[in-house]
Amino acid sequence: xxxxxxxxxxxxxxxxxxxxxxxxxxxxxxxxxxxxxxxxxxxxxxxxxxxxxxxxxxxxxxxxxxxxxxxxxxxxxxxxxxxxxxxxxxxxxxxxxxxxxxxxxxxxxxxxxxxxxxxxxxxxxxxxxxxxxxxxxxxxxxxxxxxxxxxxxxxxxxxxx
Numbered sequence: 001x002x003x004x005x006x007x008x009x010x011x012x013x014x015x016x017x018x019x020x021x022x023x024x025x026x027x028x029x030x031x032x033x034x035x036x037x038x039x040x041x042x043x044x045x046x047x048x049x050x051x052x053x054x055x056x057x058x059x060x061x062x063x064x065x066x067x068x069x070x071x072x073x074x075x076x077x078x079x080x081x082x083x084x085x086x087x088x089x090x091x092x093x094x095x096x097x098x099x100x101x102x103x104x105x106x107x108x109x110x111x112x113x114x115x116x117x118x119x120x121x122x123x124x125x126x127x128x129x130x131x132x133x134x135x136x137x138x139x140x141x142x143x144x145x146x147x148x149x150x151x152x153x154x155x156x157x158x159x160x161x
Contacts, residue, residue, distance in 0.1 A: 001046075001096075001097050001119055001120045001121075001137055001138065001140070002041045002043070002044065002045075002046055002053070002094050002095070002096050002097075002119045002120075003094065003095040003096075003097065003140065003142075004044060004094050004119075005091070005092065005093055005094050005095070008089065008091070008095060008142070009091070010091045011088075011089060011090050011091035011146055012089050012091075012142060012144045012145070012146055013086050013087070013088055013089075013144045013145050013146050014038070014062075014083065014086060014087045014088075014089055014142050014143070014144040015082065015083055015086045015143055015144045015145070016080050016081060016082040016083055016143040016144070017036070017080070017081045017083070017097065017140065017141070017142065017143070018078040018079065018080040018081070018140070018141040018143060019078065019079055019108075019110035019111075019138050019139060019140060019141075020076065020077070020078055020110055020111045020139040020141075021073050021074070021075055021076065021077055021078070021079055021108065021109065021110060021111075022075065022076075022109045022110055022111045022112075023075050023109070024107055024108065024109035028069065028070055028071070028072045028106050028108070029069070029070045029104055029105065029106030029107055029108050030067045030068070030069045030070075030104055030105055030106060031066075031067060031068050031069075031070075031101035031103075031104035032066050032067050032068075032101060032102050032103045032104055033066045033100075033101055033102035033103075034063070034064070034065050034066060034067075034068035034099075034100075034101045034104075035061060035063065035064050035098075035099070035100050035101070036061075036062050036063040036064075036081060036083070036097065036098065036099050037059050037060060037061055037062065037096075037097075037098040037100075038059075038060055038062050038087045038089075038095065038096065038097055038098075039054045039055065039058035039059040039060055039095075039096050039098075040054070040055040040058040040092075040093040040094065040095065040096060041053050041054065041055065041093070041094040041095070041096035042055050042093070042094070043094070044094065044117055044119070045117040045118045045119065045133075046096075046118055046119060046120065046121045046133060047121075047133075048121060048131040048132070048133060049131075050098060050121055050131060053096055053121070054096055055093070058096075059096075059098075060085070060087060061085070062083040062084060062085050062086070062087050063081055063082075063083050063084050063085075064084060065084075067104070068101070070106070070108055078141060079108060079110075080143070086144065089142075097140075110138040110139055111138070111139045112136040112137055112138045112139060113136070113137055113139065114135050114136060114137070115135050115136070115137040116135060117135060118133035118134060118135055119134075119135060119137050120133070120134045120135070120136060120137055120138075121133055121134070122134060
């Protein structure tokens with residue numbers, strides 16, 4: 001997913017990412033070869049060749065685990081991914097977040113909102129078909145320190161430790 005610079009507003013050291021859980025059949029998952037990458041994106045809309053969305057040289061591995069088990073949370077609570085390596089977002093440009101895994105079990109669903117443009121790209125688990133563009137953006141919270149004030153903007157939240 002791409003988070004627009006205007007939605008973030010300022011520099012932040014991102015230490016974890018959280019999504020607000022929606023109703024789903026499962027509330028926990030275990031994923032093999034789980035990786036989260038962050039970097040910068042020069043566009044407000046993603047293309048289906050995901051690597052082409054990153055500004056060259058900015059893709060950074062921030063979380064890696066195998067297996068990686070997500071925490072159990074109730075519906076409407078935030079499930080959190082604590083980064084192995086905090087990511088410094090300097091307040092300039094759009095933030096790109098890539099989540100991938102090779103196999104796993106369970107599922108986690110997050111509430112989402114319509115971002116107006118194709119701000120998300122996803123592939124179906126176990127499918128070898130091309131990635132799909134989507135305008136539904138998960139409700140995301142960036143957790144970290146520096147510069148930002150606690151506020152809500154376009155359904156993206158910032159919280160500080």
